[in-house]
Amino acid sequence: MKSTHVADQVTRAAVELFAAQGYANTSVQQIVAAAGVTKGAMYHYFQSKDDLLFGIYERMLTLQRARLDQILDEGGPAEEVLERMCRDVVETSIDSLPEGTVFFRSLHMLSEPRQQEVTRRRRAYHDRVTELLHRGQAEGVFRTDIPTSVLIAHFFSDVHYLSHWYRPEGPEDKREVAQQLTDLFLRSIRKE
Structure with a gap:
């Protein structure tokens, strides 16, 4: 489909340019030239x-929310569901490393209404994770001495910094890194 093709070309070019030289330093002319469109x-x-x-953010947020909903729908004990969710978030974040770079470097440059929309959607995602943590606490698996907001911040801070240190050509592949970060997180929140 031509329309999707053009939008995808523009998006890919914008992601590459925003990640390489920053949002503020990238002109519309550079984007269309790189995309090969008018x-x-x-x-x-x-x-x-x-x-x-905003479209770049929206794609990431939509993908990760759909994946989270699918994992939650599959069900299971809270710890197993949380493990699948954590691994998936790390793997999809690595798959979208340039988008993540753009996201965390440029979020503050969005218009105020768009920033609020991103915040609303991220909060809705975190609310679903909070429900899962509460379920795990009720099952007696997760610690209750630390607020869930801190537990969520603990995990997602690792995810948010992936674009600063992870390199696909590095010694660990995305599955290894996803499992390592997930194991560290789960160990830290298990009830002793």
Whole structure:
């Protein structure tokens, strides 16, 4: 489908340029040149550079939320579900490393309404994880001496910094890193 192809070309070019040189230092002209499309074609799908930046976030947030919902729907004991969720978040974050780089470097450059929307969607995601942690606490598996907001911040801080240190060509592949970070997190929240 041509329309999706053009939007994908523009998005890929924007991600690469935003990750390499920053959102503020990237012009619309550079994006369309890298994508091999006209400004008119880009503006057919994205109303502004802000709209394009938000679209990058939206894709990541939508993918990870859909994956979380699927994992939760599969069910099981809270610890098993949380383990699957943690591994998946790390793996999908590694798969989207350039998008993650853009996300954490440029979030503050979104318009205020768009920042609020990203915050709302991230909070909704964290609320689902909080429900899972509460279920694990009720099952007697997870510690209750630390607020769940701190437990969530603990895990996601590792995820948020992946783009600063993880390299796909490094010694560990994404599955190893996902399992290592998940194991560290689960050990830290288990009830003693």
